[in-house]
Amino acid sequence: MEHKMFLYDPNIHGLQIKSIGSKQVTDTAIASLRIALKSYFETYGVVRFIVNLGEIGDPKYNEDRVTESMEYQAKYIQTIFHFHHFIEIMTKDALRDIDPIYAIKINFDNLETLKKIQDRSEIEDSSHSIEYEAAIKRIMSLHTAEEVPVLTKIFYKKNVKKYCLDTLNQLRNRAWHRGKYILKYSELDQFMTRNLLPLVVDIVQSTNYDESGYWKYNKPATLQIDPIEELLKVGRGHALDYKRIGFLKAVGLACYNHKRSYGIERYTKRSLSEIKTEALVSQRMNNSYESRKCFVCNKNSLILFQDEDSKYDVDTKTYSRWQWNWKAECQECGLLLYDDVLNPKEYGIKDYDDIWISKIVNYENTELDL
């Protein structure tokens, strides 16, 4: 039997995505920005099993093991590609907003195309729209216009063109065409917090590009910090604190993943995540040691996981055993932290008890049968 294929016909399949509100805004651009930020935040979780964050940024430490991780590479590529897509699409939207012709790729050899443009017919065919570099070039050329677009003013700000837009394009092209070049974990943190994140936030705030606010998480009211704002502050600092960035990425990701839970709470007064947490801790599943209120989602669903080790000192003939918390995971919002970051209070979560506690649980003068 012949293998059936999907026969794509643009006249039958697919759906034209509508613009949001009155503005010329492409939904996929906003979706891309959201995915880009989430992917960047996910890089913290993948690095933990390869290296301790304390070593990141240390010139003596070789980061190649992280860079070679397929998981890191996948997150990196998603991050860069989606930021690139966002910038390209929103720049073209800004051009179209002024005149639809401004976003069109024009083939000067084809007289028919020129005639169509002259007659203003079929000018909104997006399949012939310009690409990233041309879009930026065109929007920047409007700096002498009578009414200078907001985006043009942003792109003309110091360091934006060279260190944000051109660098992003280079990184995207090197990963896209050659497929073998990516930034190291610490370099991505530098590029994101110092260059790109400030630009992206400036764009969405100054242009009001995304009136729906979908690009950003809905920060739970009880969370004392806004991770994106905190990351901007870190980026303005002299030296980057990779542990702090890791913590903020984990909190940011939890904010994106957090969904208000409905349903069962009406009957139980507790969320499913809290019931699950209690069950896991009571049975000490996977060394789940204790639970407490999560500082992101405010549910009693943050589980602290414990590990232990012991040592026998031959000289003093003493046997000691330690326990320490090494992981904190919320069953509600998915917050996932490891003990290579500091306690939450070090990053602005006030009055929150330390989660990284270690203690000697047994210390005896014991003659061991060695």
Ligand SMILES: [Zn+2]
């Ligand atoms: Zn939580």
